[in-house]
Structure formats: structure tokens, C-alpha cells
Amino acid sequence: MAASQDSPITGPFPFEADRLLQFLVTLGISATTHQHPPVFTVEESQAIRGLLPGGHCKNLLLRDRKHRLWLLVCRENLTLDLKSLRAPLGAISSLSFASPEVLREVLGVTPGAVTPFGLINDRARRVTPVIDTALLTYQTLYFHPLRNDRSTAISPQDLKDFIAACGHTPLELDLEEVPAKRVEIPHAPPR
Numbered sequence: 001m002a003a004s005q006d007s008p009i010t011g012p013f014p015f016e017a018d019r020l021l022q023f024l025v026t027l028g029i030s031a032t033t034h035q036h037p038p039v040f041t042v043e044e045s046q047a048i049r050g051l052l053p054g055g056h057c058k059n060l061l062l063r064d065r066k067h068r069l070w071l072l073v074c075r076e077n078l079t080l081d082l083k084s085l086r087a088p089l090g091a092i093s094s095l096s097f098a099s100p101e102v103l104r105e106v107l108g109v110t111p112g113a114v115t116p117f118g119l120i121n122d123r124a125r126r127v128t129p130v131i132d133t134a135l136l137t138y139q140t141l142y143f144h145p146l147r148n149d150r151s152t153a154i155s156p157q158d159l160k161d162f163i164a165a166c167g168h169t170p171l172e173l174d175l176e177e178v179p180a181k182r183v184e185i186p187h188a189p190p191r
Contacts, residue, residue, distance in 0.1 A: 009167075013121060014104075017147050017150060021033060021152070033151070036149060036150065037149060038112070038148045038149045040111070040112035054139060055135050055137075055142070056075075057075065057143060058078075059073050059074075059116060059143070060097065061097065061098040061103055062095045062096065062098065063096060063097075063102065064091040064092050064094065064096075066092045068128075069106065069126050069128065070091075070128045070129075071114075071116060071118070071127050071128070071130065072130045073129060073135065074131075074132035074175055075135060078134075078175055080175065080178060081178075082094070082095045089130065089173075106118075106121070106127060107122060108146060109121075109144075109146055109147075110148075112148040113147050115145070115146060116159060116162070117144070117152070119166040125168065128170075129170040129171070130170065131171070133173065133175075134174070134176065136156045136172070139155065141156055143159075
């Protein structure tokens with residue numbers, strides 16, 4: 001999808017955390033950011049966050065052999081079989097994880113910091129965001145603001161507004177309805 005003519009995204013690539021948070025303010029999005037030690041996995045995040053209420057997420061940048069990209073935004077405890085996602089996503093071939101080089105090139109992030117906020121750096125609109133519909137039932141969702149030593153809390157509607165402001169239209173998918181064979185998806189590539 002091409003960016004609209006009046007897209008508010010301007011300036012140098014890639015956006016960094018502080019500039020991203022300023023952009024959220026210009027959109028009228030209320031966000032609270034918590035600083036913490038860097039985390040690379042869901043387990044590390046769970047160990048340091050305590051009892052922060054809301055939906056805690058994992059984000060995976062997936063690709064097929066035709067180099068099409070999907071950013072899967074789902075509940076942190078959800079397990080999936082990548083093969084079962086191929087048809088619902090419309091992938092041409094089997095899915096795999098995007099390389100660290102693609103993460104940096106497209107979303108402006110490193111492994112461990114994958115986030116829907118990275119869509120602000122996807123000016124070529126190469127990525128299709130996919131939101132687990134169960135996330136939309138929470139009052140608050142947490143995502144890294146382009147770096148993995150912070151977590152930013154926003155509402156599901158604000159997430160959707162942010163994605164739209166970046167020129168993307170998310171695919172909302174009930175990941176509980178994906179075929180039953182489930183295996184754990186690694187939370188982060190090896191360091």
C-alpha cells in the first residue's frame with residue numbers, strides 16, 4: 001500500500017525511539033514508556049516486568065521465498081505452527097524468520113526489538129502487519145519503542161491508528177482459529 005500524500009512521516013531513516021515517541025504525541029496517542037534492562041526473549045521480559053497489567057506481546061517478522069514480509073503481532077504466550085500460517089497469510093511458499101539484516105533494512109530494528117512501531121521505518125510498505133484479534137480485547141498493549149530496553153504501553157485502538165498513520169492496513173487474524181497443530185515459535189534468534 002502506498003503512503004498517503006499527507007503522511008506525517010518525514011525526516012531521516014531510521015526513526016529512533018525518542019523521535020517515535022514524539023510522533024505518537026503528534027498523532028494524539030497516549031503512551032507510557034517504561035525503561036528496563038535490555039530483553040531478547042519473552043521469558044526475559046516476564047522476569048523483569050512484574051505485574052504490569054495488559055497484553056504483553058511478541059512480534060515476529062516473517063517472510064516467504066518471494067521476499068514478501070509479514071509482521072506478526074500476537075500474545076506472548078501464543079504457540080503457532082508456521083506451516084499453518086501460510087494459507088491465512090496468503091504466502092506463496094513456506095514461511096521463515098526474516099534475517100537481522102532485513103529487520104534493520106525494513107523496520108530499523110535489531111533482533112529482540114521487533115515491534116509494530118517499526119512500521120514507521122517501512123516507507124516502501126513492504127510489510128503486511130498481522131494482528132492477533134485476541135490482543136484487541138485488552139485495554140493496554142506493550143511494545144518496544146524500536147529498542148529493547150524500553151516498553152511502551154498503548155491502547156489497541158491507538159495501535160491501529162498508528163499503523164494507519166504509517167500507511168499500512170493491518171490484517172486482523174484470529175490466531176486461535178489457525179489449524180490445531182501447534183509448535184512453539186522461538187521468541188528471538190540466538191544472540
